[in-house]
Amino acid sequence: MEHFQIHSVFHNCYASLWVRDIYKTEKDILDKVLDRSKYDLRIVPRHYNETAKRTQPAIVRTNMYIRGIEYISVDNMAYKIQMTFRQQWNDNRLAFDDMNGQIRYLVLDDSTRLWIPDTFFSNSWSTQSHTDIKPNVLFRIYPNGNVLFSKRITATLSCPMDLKYYPFDTQICSIQMANVYTTADLVLLWKVGDPVQVTKNLIIKEFKLDKYSTAYCTSKTNIQFSRITAKYLVQWFVTTAMLTFISFLSFLIKSNNSSRIKFLVTILLMLYTHIIVINMWSDAKVPYFIAKDWWFMWCANFTLAAIIEFAIVKAIDYN
Structure with missing residues (x-):
């Protein structure tokens, strides 16, 4: 028993020292590859193609995880979406020795120390980065120089809508990405396999998500929504249909009965009042x-x- 306790103590001490050494090694590697005298974050990480004998643009692959859609506004023709936005690229200036597989990747949360793509949403009205406790930003640097950039953002995006079938309409809203570089410097592509993911418990007020798609040749995501019509059927269409049907019951009243015209005028006023109220509250x-x-x-x-x-x-x- 005593021998086992001594062995356990030595094992824990060794593990603690190993973890401490790894942390120190990771810090040393980060300081080395991000040394400002050698690494200039203003330079796009393009690559020289030996076969083509020319410099190739940086390839940035994008994917996103949609966490929630706060609202879809018909009045403003816009919608508000929260997502985890990820981009991946290779910067061979950041390659390092993984110590025989001991270091899978380095973690960094300071976006001011390395080059990142100037990607933005071209149909955005406003974009907000989350800083609940600290900025929700993460970088992973892999031994071969691959970089994973992940950031949680909330964006209000424009969504032109065709309302001719309202409230039985289906709307297609897009997420359009662009960057300030030309295609000679940088090319945006979707990540191969599940470029767009959506949380399973997504709830949208008055809408449901039908489908979403991406196009390989464009940095654009189309999201299709259809309106939930149960409320409108009951409050609008069933009510007005009943009032119209009741007006036809006046045919059962004799034409020489003066109450018939009073009945019809009352129904018509009720119908017009209902329509006016609906139009006032409709978006x-x-x-x-x-x-x-x-x-x-x-x-x-x-x-x-x-x-x-x-x-x-x-x-x-x-x-």
């Missing part, structure tokens, strides 16, 4: 007719036709 304020406008127009026309029918019958009876 789809566009200068063209949409699906709900056509529906409300025909409901009002049918109710008005019942009043006109009563007036015609009354005139015929009078004559």
Whole structure:
């Protein structure tokens, strides 16, 4: 038992010393590869192609993990999205000795010490970086010079919408990426395999996510949303349809009964009031007719036709 305890103590001491040595080694490697006298972070890490006898642009592969969509605004034609944005590239100036596989990668959280792509969202209204406790930024530097850059951001992006089928519409919103460099210096590509990932418990107010896609030749992601229509069916369409149907019940009342016209006018006023309230609270304020406008127009026309029918019958009876 005593021998086992002594062995355990020596083992723990050795492990502690090994971890301490690794930390010191990682610090020394970082200080060496990021030495400002040798590493200039202003220079794009392009590579010289021996076969083509020319310098090739830096290849930056991108992927993103969508964590949540706060809202989709029809009124502002925009949506707010939170994501973990990742980029990978190779900078052979950062290559280092991994000590026979003991160091898988180096971790860095200071973005001011190495070159990073100037990537931005071209359809962005605003972009916010998260700094809950400290900046949500991570760098991994691998022995071969590969760099993984990960950052959590929230962006408000424009999303032009076609609302002619509102509220039964389907919208396609995009995430458009660009950078300040020319293609001679830098090329943006999607990561091979799952370039866009979405959290499984994604909840969007009034919408559901149908699908998303990326194009190999463009730095663009298309996200398709469809509106959840249950609320609109009950509050808008069923209510106005019932009022219109009730107006047809006036045909069961004799034409010489004065209460018939009172009944029809009351139904028409109720219908118009309901339509006005809906239009006041609706966020789809566009200068063209949409699906709900056509529906409300025909409901009002049918109710008005019942009043006109009563007036015609009354005139015929009078004559």
